[in-house]
Amino acid sequence: MNVSNRKVHKFIGLVVSVQLLLWTVSGIFFSFNKIDQIRGENYLKSVEQITPEKISRISFDEAKEIVIEKTYLYPISVEEITEEKRGSEFRGRNLPLYKLSSVDSSDKEVNVYIDPSLGKIVAIRTFEWRLWDLMWGLHIMDWRDREDINNFFLKIFSILALISSITGIILFFRPKSKA
Secondary structure, eight states, X not given: OOOXXXXXXXXXXXXXXXXXXXXXXXXXXHHTSOHHHHTTGGGBSSOOOOOOOOOSOOOHHHHHXXXXXXXXXXXXXXXXXXXXXXXXXXXXXXXXXXXXXXXXTTOOEEEEEEETTTTEEEEXXXXXXXXXXXXXXXXXXOTTTSOOTTOHHHHHHHHHHHHHHHHHHHHHHSOOOOO
């Protein structure tokens, strides 16, 4: 079986090209968006540098007051989150949390997460954050949890992309055989 270097390069290029496209699109998305807006920091009235200390657990009404006082958002509902969910927008935070579904001045939905034992906003999640999170998952090829930058698929596709690039450069300078 005589498989030419060009055919192998084309096959690897075809396999890798979809992920290269996703890396490029997500990279462009990251470079054109400001991370402070993705994190919802633009909704905070001021960034406080207070060291958190335990207080007695706040009520739902107190959580709503914190959102009104500390952000430019209006809370609509409050729910307590006690269980970690795979790929959730509050992942990596200590539980329990209060999730306050809120709206901004243009009626866009914004979720605010408050630690009920600290009375502190720990995360703000917007549509832009969810889109960023999706793009991040595509970029690192961790489609479920969107956290593992050392996963098997990312390693394999990175190596294949490198091989494809190197063979492409070599084949560019090698004359085509007349077969």
